[in-house]
Amino acid sequence: MPQGSTTPLTTPTLVLGNGDRLPQVGMGTWKHTGEKASEAVYNGLKVGYHLIDGACDYGNERECGEGLRRALADGVVRREDVWVVSKLWNTFHARAHVREAVERSLKDWGVDYFDLYYVHFPISLAYVSHEERYPPGWYIDGKSEVKHEAIPFRExxxxxxxxxxxxxxxxxxxxxxxxALLMDLLKYARIKPSVLQIEIHPYNVQRRAVEYAQAQGLAVTAYSSFGPLGFRVFGGAKALHAQPLFTHPAVRAVAAAHAGASTPQVLLRWAAQRGLAVIPKSDTDAMLRENLAGASGAAGFELSGAEMDAISGLDLGLRFNDPADDFAGCYIFS
Ligand SMILES: NC(=O)c1ccc[n+]([C@@H]2O[C@H](COP(=O)([O-])OP(=O)(O)OC[C@H]3O[C@@H](n4cnc5c(N)ncnc54)[C@H](OP(=O)(O)O)[C@@H]3O)[C@@H](O)[C@H]2O)c1
Structure with a gap:
C-alpha cells in the first residue's frame, strides 16, 4: 500500500489531514450494471478520472473491478494513481462482519487495499450472509420491513x-x-474520518453540515449533484415532482452567461467552488468528459459570487435519499 498520494495533478485535489490528496472529481458507479459498469470505469479512467466511487450496495463491484483491471493491464493508469473507494453496507456493522465485508469488496474489485472506505449509513441492519443474498439491500425479503440491529457505531x-x-x-x-453523529464520532475515533460524503445539490445545500465537517478537517464529497435526476428511475414522488435542475431557469441563466457551459457543468462547478469533491455518474463517454471538464475547471469558466448565491438560493432542504421517507411511504427502494 503506497504511503501518501502519487496522484498526478491533472485534476484538482483536496488536501486531507495527513497531506494526502483526494481527487476533487471522481466518477459515481451507482446504477451502473453489467458490462456497462465495466466499460464506464474503463472509459472514466481513460478520460482522466482518478477516483471511482463504489459500494457493496451498488451490486456491481465485480464488474467495476473488471474495468479497473483492464485499465491497469492496458497501462491506462497505475494502481497508485487511482482512488478505489467502497462502502460498508448496513448489514455488516457488527465487529464480526466488518472484515468479511471489506475482504469481499476487495476481492470483487481485484485490489488489495481501498484508498477510501466509507460507512455507507450510520444505520445497522440485521446480518445477511453473502450466501443468502449479496448485496443484501435494505430489505429482508422484497419489500418487507427493514430488520434493524442495535450495533453501536463505535464498534x-x-x-x-x-x-x-x-x-x-x-x-x-x-x-x-x-x-451531531459526526461530533460524537470525533470524540472517540482513534483514526479520524478523512471524508464525509453526503447528498448535496442546489435543493439541498447543507451549508451548516459542510462548514462543520470542513472545520474539523474533513473533506466533503457531494453525491447526487444533479438532484432528482439520479432518483427518478425509482419512481419516488419527490424525485418525479421536483423541477429538474438541468432546466431550472436559475441554472440555465448561469450557463447562458458562460459561453459553452452546460447546466450539468454549472451544477458541478458550483459544488467544486464550494470546496466540495464531486462524483457524478454517467454511462457515456461524452458526459464523462463534460462532467470532468466542468467540475475541474478545465471547461474554462468560474461562477461569480452572485451566481454562486443564485444557485445556493434554490435550497429547499430537499433530500432525495432519506431513509425516513420509507416510513412516510413516499419513497421505496425496490
Ligand atoms: N453515499 C450514498 O449514500 C450515495 C447515494 C447516492 C449516490 N452516491 C454516489 O454518488 C454518485 C452520483 O450520484 P447519482 O448517481 O445519484 O446521480 P448524479 O450523478 O447526480 O446523476 C446521474 C444521472 O445524471 C445523468 N447525467 C450525468 N451526467 C450528465 C450530463 N453531463 N448530461 C446529462 N445527463 C447526465 C446520468 O445519465 P446516464 O447514467 O444515463 O449517463 C444519470 O441519469 C453515485 O453514482 C454514487 O457513486 C452515494
Missing part, C-alpha cells in the same frame, strides 16, 4: 480502524452522517 468504527492498521484501507470516511 463498527473500531473494527474499521483495525483494518487501516492491517493495511487494507488507507482512509476512512462516513456517509449520510449528520453533524
Amino acid at each position: 463498527t468504527w473500531e473494527a474499521l480502524e483495525e483494518l487501516v492498521d492491517a493495511g487494507l484501507i488507507r482512509h476512512l470516511g462516513v456517509s449520510n452522517m449528520c453533524s
Whole structure:
C-alpha cells in the first residue's frame, strides 16, 4: 500500500489531514450494471478520472473491478494513481462482519487495499450472509420491513480502524452522517474520518453540515449533484415532482452567461467552488468528459459570487435519499 498520494495533478485535489490528496472529481458507479459498469470505469479512467466511487450496495463491484483491471493491464493508469473507494453496507456493522465485508469488496474489485472506505449509513441492519443474498439491500425479503440491529457505531468504527492498521484501507470516511453523529464520532475515533460524503445539490445545500465537517478537517464529497435526476428511475414522488435542475431557469441563466457551459457543468462547478469533491455518474463517454471538464475547471469558466448565491438560493432542504421517507411511504427502494 503506497504511503501518501502519487496522484498526478491533472485534476484538482483536496488536501486531507495527513497531506494526502483526494481527487476533487471522481466518477459515481451507482446504477451502473453489467458490462456497462465495466466499460464506464474503463472509459472514466481513460478520460482522466482518478477516483471511482463504489459500494457493496451498488451490486456491481465485480464488474467495476473488471474495468479497473483492464485499465491497469492496458497501462491506462497505475494502481497508485487511482482512488478505489467502497462502502460498508448496513448489514455488516457488527465487529464480526466488518472484515468479511471489506475482504469481499476487495476481492470483487481485484485490489488489495481501498484508498477510501466509507460507512455507507450510520444505520445497522440485521446480518445477511453473502450466501443468502449479496448485496443484501435494505430489505429482508422484497419489500418487507427493514430488520434493524442495535450495533453501536463505535464498534463498527473500531473494527474499521483495525483494518487501516492491517493495511487494507488507507482512509476512512462516513456517509449520510449528520453533524451531531459526526461530533460524537470525533470524540472517540482513534483514526479520524478523512471524508464525509453526503447528498448535496442546489435543493439541498447543507451549508451548516459542510462548514462543520470542513472545520474539523474533513473533506466533503457531494453525491447526487444533479438532484432528482439520479432518483427518478425509482419512481419516488419527490424525485418525479421536483423541477429538474438541468432546466431550472436559475441554472440555465448561469450557463447562458458562460459561453459553452452546460447546466450539468454549472451544477458541478458550483459544488467544486464550494470546496466540495464531486462524483457524478454517467454511462457515456461524452458526459464523462463534460462532467470532468466542468467540475475541474478545465471547461474554462468560474461562477461569480452572485451566481454562486443564485444557485445556493434554490435550497429547499430537499433530500432525495432519506431513509425516513420509507416510513412516510413516499419513497421505496425496490
Ligand atoms: N453515499 C450514498 O449514500 C450515495 C447515494 C447516492 C449516490 N452516491 C454516489 O454518488 C454518485 C452520483 O450520484 P447519482 O448517481 O445519484 O446521480 P448524479 O450523478 O447526480 O446523476 C446521474 C444521472 O445524471 C445523468 N447525467 C450525468 N451526467 C450528465 C450530463 N453531463 N448530461 C446529462 N445527463 C447526465 C446520468 O445519465 P446516464 O447514467 O444515463 O449517463 C444519470 O441519469 C453515485 O453514482 C454514487 O457513486 C452515494
